[in-house]
Amino acid sequence: MLVTQVSLYIVGSLFCFVEKLRNKKIAFRMEFDRVQTIASLSFDKEAIPEEFIMPEKEQPAITTFRGLAPEIPAIDLSDPDQEKLVGLIADASKEWGIFQVINHGIPSDLIAELQGAGKKFFELPQEEKEVCARPRDSESIEGYGSKLLNDPQEKKTWVDHLFHRIWPPPSINYQFWPENPPSYREVNKEYAKYMRDVVDKLFTTLSLGLGLEGHVLKEAAGGEQIEYMLKINYYPPCPRPDLTLGVEAHTDLSAITILVPNEVPGLQIFKDDHWIEAKYIPDALIIHIGDQIEILSNGKYKAVLHRTTVAKDRARMSWPVFLEPPGELVVGPLPEFINKDNPPKFKTKKFKDYMYCKLNKLPQ
Structure with missing residues (x-):
């Protein structure tokens, strides 16, 4: 009987010890995750870590x-x-790959509420933001974080x-929607409702601009x-915005991107061999042509090459919405744009495969 009690005591003690180690490991991992964001870094007020300094050919002070x-x-x-309207949007999409729209139907006070809720979230203590963190082993990009854990x-x-x-609605995972500030979820739901009308109008005008029926591009991108x-x-x-970038030069893998910026400048697009800064227009939406529209149009519309700079004394923020086909949808040049004189310029593949190659910098 005594041997049994001793054995149980030893097993129980071992269990408690292992559990304490496990909890410490979890706590350490949470702390490690927490410091992997820019906002939580400690650095010299006049310098930035070496890994953030871009090559001279990419530094904004030199290339803007x-x-x-x-x-x-x-x-x-x-x-x-x-x-x-169709002509203006088609011309901008062919020549620039980007344009701004005003009088788009989304109330200015709703845009202000969207921005206010997002700003409040990023002003929260780090541990509160971590509630929405992207799990380390997740294959999805959803969640709060940064790219600091990429290739060293x-x-x-x-x-x-x-x-x-x-x-x-079926694609929404509320795990990654902040509960704080309390207005965040309701504002984003309302914004999504208004966004749908803008999306439909953009797809329709882009289709008509290619000589297609108005529904074609949206259906081809996933309906x-x-x-x-x-x-x-x-x-x-x-501290050194002249040396680094917020986002490196890229095109969006989406069909269309609809972006709201704050008043701090920073979006730049590559046009005629120059990096040109986008003019800020209050309440305007910035529309990017993404890779999937370029593919569907067989290159008639151009995905815009763009990047983001940062500021020394102010936080810059932006709210892009990427319109993405469902992963299993096969996307390729539409038959209307292929003939013996115009062969396909892009491969036809599932969107999830395109996305995998793009995010992992693999050839398409």
Whole structure:
């Protein structure tokens, strides 16, 4: 009997010891995750770590165009002249791959509430933001975090982010929607409702601009199953904004990206061999043509090459919504744009395979 009690005591003690080690390991892992965001780094107020310093050919102080540059087209989405509207959007999509829209139907106070809720989230203590953190072993990009855990040989960019889907309802995972501030969820739900009308109008005008029926591009990109992936980019103040970037040069893997910026400048697009800064227009939406529309149009519409700079004394933020086909959807050049004189310029493949190659920098 005594031997049994001793054995049970030893087993119980071992169990408690292992459990304490496990809890310490979990706590350490949470702490390790927590410091892997820009906002929680400690650094010299006049310097940044070496891994954030871009090569000279990418440094914004050297490569940003300083002369008189053309402005990104700004288009009134409420223009009653449909033919004119279609022409303006088609021309901008072919020549620039980007344009801004005003009078788009999303109330300015709702945009302000969206921005306010996002700003409040990023001002929370780090441990509260970690509630929405992306799990380390997750194959999805949803959640709060940064890219600091990428390949140590790569240059780091000066940005933290929050990813989560806002439409359609079956694709939403509320695990990654902040509960604090309390207004966050309701504001994002309302924003998604208004966003749907803007999306439909953009797809329709882009289709008509290619000589197609208005429904073609949206259906080819996934129809009502198109996923709206919201990202909040948070670029903290940076002591050396001349040396680093918020986001390196890239095109979006989406079909279309619809972006709301704050008033701090930073979005730059590559046009005519120059990096040109986008003009800030209050309440305007910035529309990016993404890779999938370029593929569907067989190159008639151009995905815009763009990057983001940061500021020294102010935080820059942006709220892009990436319109992405469902993963299993096969995307390729539409038959209308292929003939003996115009062979396919892109491979036809499932969107999830395209995304995997793009995110892992593999050849398409």
